[in-house]
Amino acid sequence: MSSALDELRFYGTLAATLLGPRYDLGRVPGPPGHPLLGNITAVMRPDYHVQMLEWANTYGGIFKFSLGFQPVVVVSDPAVAVQVLGRAPGRAIPRKCVGYKFFDLATNASGAHSFFTTSDEGQWAAVRKAAAAAFSSANVKKAFPIALRHLLLVAESLDPAGPHTPGNPYLDLTHHSQQQHQQHQRHPQMQKGDGAAAARMSGGDGSEAAPAGKGDSSSGAASSRWLWRTPDLNWMRSGLSLGFRRRSRSRPGNSTAAAKPASTPPGSATTSTGATANATHAADAAPSASSSFVDLGSSCVGADSSASLASRSSSPSATASAPCSCGRCGANSPRRAVAAATATADTKGGGAERTAAAPAGPAEAEELAAGGVGAGAPGAAAGGRSIHSHPFDCGTDETSSVDETPPHATAAPAAATCTAPAGAGSGSGSATDAGTSASGTIDAESSTGAGTSGNPSGGGTGGGPAAVVDIQEHLELSLLHVFVEALFGVTPEDFPGRQVAADMNLVLEEANSRLKVPLSGLARAVTQPVAQARIRAAQVRLAAVYGSLYDVIRARGPQPEAVTDLWACLGRVRHPRTGELLGRQGLVPEIGALMMAGFDTSSHSVAWALFALAANPEAQQRVRQELDGRGLLRRPGTAAPPRLPVLDDLPQLPYLNACIDEAMRMYPVAATASVREVTEPTRVGDFVIPPGVIVWPMLYALHNSVHNWDQPDVFKPERWLQSNAGGSSSDSGGSSSKGGNEEAGVAGAGGGGAGGARSAAANDEGSGGAAGGLGGGGSGASSRSGSSAALGAAAAAAADGGGGKGGGGGKRYMPFSDGMKSCLGQALGLMEVRTALVVLLGRYAFALDPGHGGEAAVRRSMIMSLTLKIRGGLRLVATPLG
Ligand code: HEM
Numbered sequence: 001m002s003s004a005l006d007e008l009r010f011y012g013t014l015a016a017t018l019l020g021p022r023y024d025l026g027r028v029p030g031p032p033g034h035p036l037l038g039n040i041t042a043v044m045r046p047d048y049h050v051q052m053l054e055w056a057n058t059y060g061g062i063f064k065f066s067l068g069f070q071p072v073v074v075v076s077d078p079a080v081a082v083q084v085l086g087r088a089p090g091r092a093i094p095r096k097c098v099g100y101k102f103f104d105l106a107t108n109a110s111g112a113h114s115f116f117t118t119s120d121e122g123q124w125a126a127v128r129k130a131a132a133a134a135f136s137s138a139n140v141k142k143a144f145p146i147a148l149r150h151l152l153l154v155a156e157s158l159d160p161a162g163p164h165t166p167g168n169p170y171l172d173l174t175h176h177s178q179q180q181h182q183q184h185q186r187h188p189q190m191q192k193g194d195g196a197a198a199a200r201m202s203g204g205d206g207s208e209a210a211p212a213g214k215g216d217s218s219s220g221a222a223s224s225r226w227l228w229r230t231p232d233l234n235w236m237r238s239g240l241s242l243g244f245r246r247r248s249r250s251r252p253g254n255s256t257a258a259a260k261p262a263s264t265p266p267g268s269a270t271t272s273t274g275a276t277a278n279a280t281h282a283a284d285a286a287p288s289a290s291s292s293f294v295d296l297g298s299s300c301v302g303a304d305s306s307a308s309l310a311s312r313s314s315s316p317s318a319t320a321s322a323p324c325s326c327g328r329c330g331a332n333s334p335r336r337a338v339a340a341a342t343a344t345a346d347t348k349g350g351g352a353e354r355t356a357a358a359p360a361g362p363a364e365a366e367e368l369a370a371g372g373v374g375a376g377a378p379g380a381a382a383g384g385r386s387i388h389s390h391p392f393d394c395g396t397d398e399t400s401s402v403d404e405t406p407p408h409a410t411a412a413p414a415a416a417t418c419t420a421p422a423g424a425g426s427g428s429g430s431a432t433d434a435g436t437s438a439s440g441t442i443d444a445e446s447s448t449g450a451g452t453s454g455n456p457s458g459g460g461t462g463g464g465p466a467a468v469v470d471i472q473e474h475l476e477l478s479l480l481h482v483f484v485e486a487l488f489g490v491t492p493e494d495f496p497g498r499q500v501a502a503d504m505n506l507v508l509e510e511a512n513s514r515l516k517v518p519l520s521g522l523a524r525a526v527t528q529p530v531a532q533a534r535i536r537a538a539q540v541r542l543a544a545v546y547g548s549l550y551d552v553i554r555a556r557g558p559q560p561e562a563v564t565d566l567w568a569c570l571g572r573v574r575h576p577r578t579g580e581l582l583g584r585q586g587l588v589p590e591i592g593a594l595m596m597a598g599f600d601t602s603s604h605s606v607a608w609a610l611f612a613l614a615a616n617p618e619a620q621q622r623v624r625q626e627l628d629g630r631g632l633l634r635r636p637g638t639a640a641p642p643r644l645p646v647l648d649d650l651p652q653l654p655y656l657n658a659c660i661d662e663a664m665r666m667y668p669v670a671a672t673a674s675v676r677e678v679t680e681p682t683r684v685g686d687f688v689i690p691p692g693v694i695v696w697p698m699l700y701a702l703h704n705s706v707h708n709w710d711q712p713d714v715f716k717p718e719r720w721l722q723s724n725a726g727g728s729s730s731d732s733g734g735s736s737s738k739g740g741n742e743e744a745g746v747a748g749a750g751g752g753g754a755g756g757a758r759s760a761a762a763n764d765e766g767s768g769g770a771a772g773g774l775g776g777g778g779s780g781a782s783s784r785s786g787s788s789a790a791l792g793a794a795a796a797a798a799a800d801g802g803g804g805k806g807g808g809g810g811k812r813y814m815p816f817s818d819g820m821k822s823c824l825g826q827a828l829g830l831m832e833v834r835t836a837l838v839v840l841l842g843r844y845a846f847a848l849d850p851g852h853g854g855e856a857a858v859r860r861s862m863i864m865s866l867t868l869k870i871r872g873g874l875r876l877v878a879t880p881l882g
Helices: 001-021 049-058 077-083 103-107 119-136 135-158 172-187 189-193 195-201 215-229 231-240 255-259 268-284 293-300 305-314 362-371 378-381 405-412 439-447 469-490 497-516 520-527 530-557 564-571 584-599 601-615 619-627 647-652 654-666 699-704 763-772 784-789 826-839 855-858
Strands: 062-067 070-074 094-099 467-470 676-678 681-685 687-689 694-697 844-848 860-867 867-872 875-880
Touching: 001 469, 049 062, 049 070, 049 255, 049 601, 049 699, 070 077, 070 135, 077 103, 077 601, 077 681, 077 694, 103 584, 119 135, 119 564, 119 584, 119 826, 135 469, 135 647, 135 826, 172 467, 172 469, 189 293, 189 619, 215 255, 305 867, 378 654, 467 469, 469 497, 469 530, 469 564, 469 584, 469 601, 469 826, 469 875, 497 530, 520 530, 530 564, 584 601, 584 784, 601 619, 601 826, 601 844, 601 867, 619 826, 647 654, 647 826, 676 694, 676 860, 826 844
Parallel strands: 070 694
Antiparallel strands: 062 070, 094 676, 467 875, 681 687, 844 875, 860 867
16 A cells, blocks of 8 residues: 555656756756666666765766656755754755655565654654664663673674573674684685575575574575576566666575585694584484475564564573574574573672683673673563574473583683583572673683684684674674664573564565665566565564564553663654554554654674785774773783773773764765655755755765865774864865855755754764754754764864864764754764673784775775675774784
8 A cells, every 4th residue: 555655656756856946956966867768877886885985086076866757856955965964843844754755665565664764743752752762872871781781792703612691692793704714714605605606505496494503593594595596587677777786685595505604714623623513513414405485484483473572572581491492493402502591690700701810800790790791691671581593482491401512612722611500490589690601601711712823814813713704794783782782771692683684674675675776566576476575574574573572561561751671662652643542553653653763773883894904004003002091991811801891991092982983974874864855845955956856965975075084995093083183175065155045946955053063062872863964954963973972072083083174063973963853873882882892802802804805995895785785794803812
């Protein structure tokens, strides 16, 4: 229904545009296009943001192109971008968010608009206002220990040779990366994301089994591979775009992949243990050669999953979960008994690394203990349960206790030090006492680095063995876990993280594809019945997960205003007109929108920063020095772990934060967000635009245009360290900062009020989110300022975005967008990014996997899948420091 309406609306707009009065659209510069297809062929490339940037550099800060008959005006002029995004009362650009063309697909199966995509301001305001309270600095503070705990587990997992916290959910990803790395080395064509090669590797019939131990993660691979071979989808690609290839996340995998999981055995002992682990994984491999995405989902996500999650999360069980034995989902295979939460609690320790003589201050100790930081497992905070990244309700009995030593523990050379008792199935700790850890982890932290061989990069700064890891994948999963745990109070064991991540990646890719081809609604249904069925299945699974979270909210009952966790805030949202609490139908799309918004934004931002630092070793070295200065670096030659960071550390690292700013400038993950459609004649810069035209403030072009930045393609963190370092050039924004003229019949789009290059105004994000959105304007506030304030006000100089070409007003740096629909999760996201980098860079030296073919090749592998990411993942060589 909504798709039919979309089509109707499109043709109405088209007719109005063709037959209606003439506007300035014809004067807007832009690339010539095909009379029928417009510029579709040019943007039908996975890195279409690069095409947009090329056009911006050529045609300036406002240019147009067309998708078929749909005209699109792209804005990268800082002043005009702020005006388009901002919202001063009475001067707002009347517009709709065109997200419903693509984003709703990703957030719910019913086609209902969330507040993210709705044109109903009542709905948007109600949800945004409610949710904004959840992103206050107080809540970011609460989320910090959760993020830290997961990121420490990620850090631990990057060293396949080290002892590991039992049940570390990220370790499988490392092993999978290792397998892939080996396969890449044997079959170099795989590195290019060659789908055909993937097919050959896997037998070529699309029936490859999931890689051992990959579980639902591999289902994402299966779906991606499947997409590759779907002829009807290829019609869309190859028919319209010569040479276009989608190489997203092709994860070659077959049953033989299990034969050699570890590519970097640090020594003979590890080699043999690696083989042990390997064999174990082989045993865990999905047994069915026809194992596929849909098979996984349909067999492991039951219809009553909602109730299950609700009951589990609202009533934390004291019984340790045992891994799934279904043999298909692969998550926590039967051989991977997870006993982390049952490890002997050290109520004074509060954390793996901290107990190991880490000089954590008392405040930190309290905070970490309360949040369960350093717990043996993320699930520990909820009463000592184990991690179970598994599609819930797979139909297996998860309460049986399995007393079996995890193979990872045996795989590690220092396994003897990993003394976590396995499988004692009755951990009954509170959040506080569960926040302690197996002592094995302590030793893990202090004993890694013993190995010296097996470094695939042949170098590195540390003494330990290096591993090649797909860091993008680790970060996606871990920060998804942080999202559900911090914002919904659901422990990862109760959440099918891998399946959700795989499904989200799938629907986001599809949504992104629809964004580029607006006329495809009907065409897709006719030409891609099978592909659409798969995507539909992913949507349905995701809807079930969102529904489960809805059940969690309702099962916990109404909460007083003082409870500002996201789940509680959402539970209080009322319908803007009826005043009724939102029911399932109303709230599920909102939950989906929030999860989508927080899913891969932070994780990909971290991945891009790591990429930039891996490609710029001097900058990385300088970050290490800075971390060392604060005791946050594991020093070479010492076994002692670094001090655990506290929240206050984060803004006190100017160089690291400059690197983050610079990485987010060059690679703004939400690069193409903020697509809007004007609904009445509107001035955009010097041009009056007719209704129906899409106006697109393109963050990627804004951040990388030669009109806005000096040497935009050079990674220069220093530009953020100099206050007033703006370039002398003032060619940006100048022409279009004449704000506020409201001609008769023309809505004012020249709102002005864009406060300089970037003011360092600092809002608390909690109120700032609401105020920025509901109070309108906000154009004078730095897009980063709110989070800076929430985190302790980073250097004001950094907030000014030096090195730009200023003078015309507006902002040339807004990775979190700006104005009424700017990022709600900015403070949370930035905290996650900073924490991740402190934890990872304090423990590892990162280099690009040579298999990537160098920095330029990685940059060429950038794809826009609603967020900017690296096709096939970002493989880094992680060398433990110490
Ligand atoms: C570094 C990480 C992040 C970046 C770079 C980022 C960036 C952005 C951008 C550019 C937008 C505007 C999109 C548009 O106008 O269409 C946005 C919106 C949004 N973001 Fe983030 N984001 C990040 C993390 C998060 C996190 C962790 C959450 C938590 C849930 C979140 C929640 C949201 C929400 C709810 C919106 C929609 C606001 C609205 O429509 O009113 N973001 N984000």
